[in-house]
Amino acid sequence: MQGKNILLAVSGGIAVYKAVSLTSKLTQAGANVKVMMTPHSTEFVPPLSFQVLSRNDVYTDTFVEKNASVVAHIDLADWADLVIVAPATANLIAKMANGIADDMVSTTLLATEAPIWLAPAMNVHMINHPAVKRNLDQLYKDGVRFIEPEEGYLACGYIGRGRLEEPEKIIARIREHFEQESSRLLGKKVLVTAGGTRENLDPVRYLTNRSSGKMGSRIAEEAMLRGALVTLVTTIRELPVNEKIDVRYVDSADEMYQVVIAEQKKQDAFIMAAAVADYTPIEVSEHKIKKQGDEFVVKMKRTKDILAEVGQTKTNEQVVIGFAAETRDVEAGAKQKLATKKADLIVANNVLTEGAGFGTDTNVVTFYFANGKQMELPLQDKRDVAKKLIDEIETLLGLN
Ligand code: CTP
Numbered sequence: 001m002q003g004k005n006i007l008l009a010v011s012g013g014i015a016v017y018k019a020v021s022l023t024s025k026l027t028q029a030g031a032n033v034k035v036m037m038t039p040h041s042t043e044f045v046p047p048l049s050f051q052v053l054s055r056n057d058v059y060t061d062t063f064v065e066k067n068a069s070v071v072a073h074i075d076l077a078d079w080a081d082l083v084i085v086a087p088a089t090a091n092l093i094a095k096m097a098n099g100i101a102d103d104m105v106s107t108t109l110l111a112t113e114a115p116i117w118l119a120p121a122m123n124v125h126m127i128n129h130p131a132v133k134r135n136l137d138q139l140y141k142d143g144v145r146f147i148e149p150e151e152g153y154l155a156c157g158y159i160g161r162g163r164l165e166e167p168e169k170i171i172a173r174i175r176e177h178f179e180q181e182s183s184r185l186l187g188k189k190v191l192v193t194a195g196g197t198r199e200n201l202d203p204v205r206y207l208t209n210r211s212s213g214k215m216g217s218r219i220a221e222e223a224m225l226r227g228a229l230v231t232l233v234t235t236i237r238e239l240p241v242n243e244k245i246d247v248r249y250v251d252s253a254d255e256m257y258q259v260v261i262a263e264q265k266k267q268d269a270f271i272m273a274a275a276v277a278d279y280t281p282i283e284v285s286e287h288k289i290k291k292q293g294d295e296f297v298v299k300m301k302r303t304k305d306i307l308a309e310v311g312q313t314k315t316n317e318q319v320v321i322g323f324a325a326e327t328r329d330v331e332a333g334a335k336q337k338l339a340t341k342k343a344d345l346i347v348a349n350n351v352l353t354e355g356a357g358f359g360t361d362t363n364v365v366t367f368y369f370a371n372g373k374q375m376e377l378p379l380q381d382k383r384d385v386a387k388k389l390i391d392e393i394e395t396l397l398g399l400n
Pocket of ligand 1: 193272275277303304305322324325333
C-alpha cells in the first residue's frame, strides 16, 4: 500500500460515512489518496471531510479546473494506480456499465486505465433488480472487480445483500490486489476446465451431471488476477467471465478433450475442475427418439480421460491438477486418481458433506499431493479454496 496512488470515487448513499473512514485508513496505511465525489454524495458528507483526511483537494466538478496546467479528470485518471468506487450506487453502476460520462466521477472512471474495484451499496431489492444485475454483469465482463456487499443491517431496515463492505475488509482486498499484481504467476499459461459435460442422446435430450462450474470459474478468475494467461474450457454459459480470460464453450466430453489437447503443449498448468462424463451414448439418434415399451436401454462407451492423458504425457515443467468428487472413501478415491492419472495434486471432496456439494458457493476439500502430503481445508468460500489452490500451484511450478 505504501506509496500507491489510490483514487477513491464516492457516490451518493448513506454509506458515504464509511468512505470517510476508508480514506483515513488508506492514508494511515501509507497510500496517497485523492477523492472525487458525485454532487449527490456531497449532500451526505461535505468534501472538506475527505480533503482533511486525504490531505488533497477533493474533486466534485469537471468544470472546476484548479490547476491550469492540466485537465483534472485526465490527470486524476492517469495518476491512479488503482481506483476504488465506494459506495457505488445503482445510478453510478448504471452509468459505468453504459459508458456515460456526465460528471467528474463518471468521466474520470471512463478515462482511467487503472484497475477499478467497486463496492456496491444499496437496498436489497435494488441490488436484486434485473437492471442492476445486468449492469453488474456487464462491469464484471469489462474487467471491473468487486468488493461484494456483505449481509447486514441496511439503513432502510431490510436485511440482506446490499450493505457496503467494512473499510477494513476493503483495505484487505486492496492489499491482496497489490500482492496479486506482483505475483510470480505473471505471464504463465493456465488452463482450467469447468462444468458438467453434456452427452447427446438425440436432438432434444442429453445426459449430464450437477456440476455448476463455479469452482472452476473461481480458479480461473484467481489465476487471472495473479497475472496468468487463462484459458477456461467450460460447459457453463450462464456465469459471467472476465474479458481477460480466453473462454471456450464446449458441450460434450469429446469437445472438451479436443480443445484441451490442442492447447496441451502451450500450457504451464492444467486444472481439471470439470465433471466430465465417463461414458457417452454409442449412437446419437438423428431424430427425436419415440417411446416404445416399458424399458429403455442406452448403450454407452467410455470417453477419453482428459486428465489422464494430460497427466501421463506432461513434461517435467507442467503441473496437472485433478478433482475427485466422491460420496465415500474420499481418500482412497483421491489417491487412486493421483496414481492412475499421474496428477501432481488431487482436490478431493465428499459431495454429501454440507457446504461441499454441487452448485454451492462454498466447498470443503482436501488436497492430496503426489509426494504424499495432504492438506485439509475447512468449509470456506470457493474463492478462498481457489486462492489456496493457486498458492500450491505456484509452489509446484517452482515459483515460490
Ligand atoms: N476427467 C477428465 N476426463 C474424463 C473424466 C474425468 O479430465 N473423461 C477428470 C475430471 O475433470 C476430474 C477427474 O478427472 O479432474 C475426476 O476423475 P473421474 O475418473 O471422472 O472421477 P470419477 O468418475 O468420479 O471416478 P471413478 O468412477 O473412477 O471413481
